[in-house]
Every structure is written in structure tokens, then in C-alpha cells.
């Protein structure tokens with residue numbers, strides 16, 4: 001959505017959260033959350049149950065008031081504005097359609113509340129129903145539709161008054177996996193078409209990585225990292241993010257003058273760490289961990305044995321136990337008939353320097 005400001009096109013729908021704080025009794029639900037969302041950006045709030053995602057979104061929507069901090073929409077302070085005056089589209093998990101109304105009536109509701117003229121309502125409802133591919137079902141009632149179709153009605157209803165920002169709280173949570181993946185694609189396509197800012201709450205990391213321009217990972221009311229999906233996966237900022245987003249091997253290491261050593265004093269592949277000493281954790285994704293029987297007994301990597309091998313269709317998962325009793329997981333795609341180690345084989349576990357992240361918290 002664009003607004004004309006002194007002759008130039010300016011994109012609207014930028015959201016800025018400044019030091020948001022929300023307590024319920026003695027518990028802090030949202031703790032000093034700051035986040036800047038650009039106009040047209042798709043950003044996810046990702047985190048486990050109870051991490052403060054919904055509370056954060058509700059403060060943006062205006063259904064919860066922060067104890068302190070500010071919410072800005074395009075540099076306008078809306079912290080204390082009631083929800084209906086914020087003009088933000090909100091979509092909840094349980095879609096909450098009116099059961100006695102048809103699809104068209106449900107979608108028209110926000111416009112009727114705003115006293116838009118009848119002809120205009122009809123035209124806009126038709127347009128937005130076409131956008132979500134429900135034009136043919138306009139006269140159905142919610143109970144005559146599938147869960148995915150009802151969810152699309154909820155999206156149409158949030159889009160119909162053309163808000164610059166859509167807030168979505170686990171909108172696909174109640175649907176089965178196949179449908180979720182399908183609608184994920186549809187929401188993404190819609191995002192490209194309508195160009196609105198979207199703030200999307202989910203606890204599903206695949207969903208967040210697949211859909212978002214950036215992901216904000218939340219834990220215990222705080223944002224732990226805000227990054228593009230690839231960066232989040234490749235360069236987690238802390239142990240929580242490393243373990244919450246994807247599978248990861250966490251290897252306890254010692255840093256001595258910036259060099260990384262394993263439990264048996266062996267030097268491990270990792271970029272030199274700036275002049276640090278002490279305990280740290282090395283993060284290596286299973287698909288980056290290589291088990292090499294031919295390097296067993298050499299000084300390369302971590303020495304140990306394969307203790308498990310599981311075929312999972314597209315890949316094979318290896319369980320590895322180091323001589324120092326560390327358990328690691330390696331994932332190898334089944335793309336060719338190449339030989340793979342067997343249970344009991346001695347191997348060295350290693351990885352490329354660029355695939356390891358050192359965390360010193």
C-alpha cells in the first residue's frame with residue numbers, strides 16, 4: 001500500500017516496537033522487546049509455547065496495553081490507540097468466522113462496520129475473494145467449508161479494508177500438515193501480490209524459515225535473535241537459537257588463544273576465535289558432520305565409532321560416539337550408491353571450518 005506524501009511515493013506499514021514490557025502478576029510475559037519491521041516485510045515471531053509471541057502481537061494489535069514501551073506505525077505512536085482505530089488486519093488461530101453469515105457477509109463485515117457504501121462493499125468483497133480463490137464459494141456458510149477454506153475467508157476478511165499491516169497468530173495451527181504446507185505457499189504468494197507488512201506468529205520453525213524475510217526468535221519474553229532465515233540457521237547467536245531452529249550437535253570445547261580444542265585435547269576445525277580462552281560450545285549441523293572411516297586413527301577430527309545407522313527415506317542418520325563419550329549425529333542424503341560407514345566402524349568426525357559456529361555464552 002502506498003500513500004502520496006508531498007509528491008513522492010512512500011510505502012506505509014512500518015512497525016517499530018520500543019522496549020515493550022508486559023507483566024501478568026509477578027510473571028513477565030514480554031521483557032524489553034524492541035523490533036523494527038519495514039513496510040512490506042514478512043517477519044515471523046518464532047518461539048516455544050509461553051515465550052511471549054501472542055502477547056507481543058496483541059500489543060501491536062491494541063488488545064493488550066504494555067506496562068511500558070511504545071508501538072509505532074509509520075512513526076506515529078499508536079501504543080494507546082484502541083484496536084479498531086489502528087486499522088491493522090488481525091487473523092487468529094481459530095479464525096472466528098460468524099457461523100450464521102455467508103462467506104461474502106463475513107468478509108463484508110469490517111466494511112459494513114465502517115459504513116462503506118453497498119456497491120463499494122460488493123465490489124471490494126468480490127475482489128478480495130478472488131484474491132484468495134474463493135470467488136465461487138461466496139454464498140456458502142462456514143460449516144459448509146473445509147478448514148483451509150475457512151482460513152482463507154479469515155484472511156480475506158482481514159484484507160478487505162486494505163490495512164497496511166496484517167497480524168497473523170498461528171493461522172495454520174489447527175490444520176493438518178499437508179494443508180498447512182499448501183496454505184503456507186498461498187500466504188507467501190499473497191504477500192508478494194498485496195505487498196503488505198506481515199507479522200506472523202508461529203512455533204513451527206519450518207514455517208518461519210520458509211515464509212519469512214526475517215525471523216525474530218523469542219524465548220522467555222525476550223527476542224534472542226532477529227535474522228534472515230539462512231543467517232539464523234547458519235549463524236545462531238546463542239545456544240537457545242541453535243537448538244530451537246533445526247537439529248544441531250553441541251560440542252563442548254576449550255578455547256586457548258583463540259584455537260578450538262575438543263575434550264581429548266585434539267584441535268578441531270573452526271575459524272580462529274578472537275583471542276578467547278575458556279569453555280565454549282561448538283555448533284555443527286548434522287548435515288555438515290562427516291564421518292570418515294579412512295581418517296580413523298589420524299589426527300584429523302574427533303575419533304570414535306558409529307553406534308547407530310537409520311534409514312529415513314531421503315537420508316540416513318548416523319549416531320556417532322567419540323572416544324571421549326560424546327554423542328554426535330550425522331545426516332547423509334541418500335543421493336547415490338556411495339558407500340556409507342556401518343555400525344561398529346571406527347571413524348573420525350569432522351566438518352568444514354565454515355560450517356562450525358563457536359558460542360561462548
Ligand SMILES: Nc1ncnc2c1ncn2[C@@H]1O[C@H](COP(=O)(O)OP(=O)(O)OP(=O)(O)O)[C@@H](O)[C@H]1O
Nearest residue numbers: 024028029047048049050051052053054055056203
Ligand atoms: N491474560 C493473561 N494472564 C496471565 N498470564 C498470561 C496471560 N496471557 C499470557 N500470559 C502468560 O504470559 C506468557 C506468554 O504468553 P503468550 O500467550 O504470549 O505466549 P505464546 O508465545 O503466544 O505461547 P503459545 O505458543 O503457547 O501460544 C505465558 O507464560 C502466559 O502464561
Ligand SMILES: [Mg+2]
Nearest residue numbers: 053054055169
Ligand atoms: Mg500464542
